[in-house]
Amino acid sequence: MYKRHPMLALFCAVMILLVPFSGLAEDMEDPVPVEFVTLKAGDTGDMLTALQERLVQVGYLQETSGTYDQATTDAVTALQANYGLEETGIADAETQEVIFGECYLPLSEGSTGEQVKALQSKLKEQSLYSGEIDGSYAQTTTQAVSLFQQLYSLEVTGQADVQTLALINGDLSDREIFAGPTATPKPSITVYAETVKYPRKLAYGSKGADVQQVQERLKELGFFTYKKTTTGFYKNTQAAVKAFQKQNGLPETGIVNEETWNVLFNDTEVATVNDAPRPSPEPTPVPYTMDVDVRSQVVKVYTYDENKDYNVLVRVMICSTGTTKYPSKPGTYTLSGRKARWCTFPKWGGGTAQYWTKIDSEIAFHSIMYINYNPDNPNMSTYNHLGSRASHGCIRLHTTDAKWVYDNCGAGTIVTIHNDSNTDKELAAFARYRKSNAGNTVMPASAYDFEAEAPAYQKARNGSYGAVVFWMQKTMEKLGYFSDTVPTGYFGPMTQSAVKKFQKANGIKVDGVLGEKTYAKLVELQKAQQKTAPSVSAAMP
DSSP states (O other), rough: OOOOOOOOOOOOGGGGTTOOOOOOOTTTTSOOOOHHHHHHBTOOOHHHHHHHHHHHHTSSOSSEEEEEOHHHHHHHHHHHHEEETOOOSSSSSSHHHHHHHSSSOOTTTOBBBBHHHHHHHHHHHHOHHHHHHHHOOHHHHHHHHHHHHHTTTOOOOOSHHHHHHHHHTTTTTTTOOOOOOOOESSSSSSESOOOOOOOOOBOOTTSHHHHHHHHHHHHHHHHOOOOSOBBBBOOOHHHHHHHHHHHTTTTOOBBBBBHHHHHHHHHHTTOTTTOOOOOOOOOOOSSOOEEEETTEEEEEEEOOTSSSOEEEEEEEEEEOOOOSSSSOEEEEEEOOOOOOEEEOOGGTTTEEEEEESSSSOOOOOEEOOEEOTTTTTTTHHHTTTTTTTSSSOOOOHHHHHHHHHHHOOOOOEEEEEESSSOOOHHHHHHHHHHHHHOOOOOGGGOOOOOOOOOOOOBBHHHHHHHHHHHHHHHHHHHSSSSSSSSSBOOOOHHHHHHHHHHHHHHOOOOOOOOOOHHHHHHHHHHHHHHHHHHOOOHHHH
């Protein structure tokens, strides 16, 4: 359930005298966002030791010494050079963001060790490397890296630089394998012959080849002036994005969302740093609203429809709200946009959590608890308590969901906390299902087309999830049998009731299961309606 990552050790100046974590974190709130403390030559202490341990782990340092010595300075300088940061040898906040994140040491032919083994394993997973996982970067590894770079439109060098390593260790599921976009010349800037596909939202702390792609485009347009592009999205990139957005009439968020991406890469009228500023467009609505149902321990997220009404369900999340002694205060709140990657709870004896998103001065959304900032060491008690009241008022979420809120819900998002609604049993069951299946979320309306062929048959019953379930729900909704809840792709108790209703009306054995006969009847009725529905041409005068 939890993806394994290298140990992440983060420290805060206010944490030097922090009471040690007791392991009883399920009632710890009043979070304090974590800030990095600059480390430099001559420094000692726990924070310095953690820094050195991490540098050793990623291959930049041979051993820890307990003192910020010349070897540490050299290691930090080398890392800064690889990531395009100012080469000071001082571990400031921006440098530590890289070190304690997904940090990589460039590798090339002749390199040896665990980092090479990890690279060879990743290449083997992609069926690009057929040699032994021996930790020796030789000709076979070079050829495999070259092929990977060619497939994913990187400069083909055969050397595993940080850009290549960030991409191969990242999520490749949404990456298209194709040659880079064909450019046609235009005075001073590139105009792409084909639309450059939006990959994902990019913000402070993001890492990957797409970050470097943004930096290179911003550099071409005159906004990114740092001497070297990198795969890390930090203050220089954020400032360049804000300047670009201001020049092009976009909201100055410092975040590359789909709108900013499309202006950056796909707008032939994009304004460079030397052009006249473009006027600001009409403001777009805040993307989401959030509903915290204390009674069912479920958080629902909605976006808006074509009428700008927030009634399109996009996410259902299990949570832990405050206990009856320390309740999550009912009310309507507006998020300020204040967030922190990690937070701690000194008022309640310590403990740390990820992806803190402030609701008001007392409560916030955040993940389950972790021991000593270690993402590999969750406090399982807080995970087990998801679905019940267990906090001092904060809204505790599965880490996957906490990250989604952190990434997607910014300033202006309306959050309603209440305990007086009738529970939608279907959505409550879906939230509990997602506790151990967090990757399966609400399927979008675009995933269904009534006029298209039905998906291949697959038996489904209470507790199932998938495209067949979503098709069944939407088709029954179209036929008038599914109306008491929202189609999500999850087969819950209200879907089961709808199936029984459909079976009874159509002379099929009533068992509440999508079996072959029920599926066949749905397909038959779908096709019948497709034939009787007026075509576009027939409807025209």
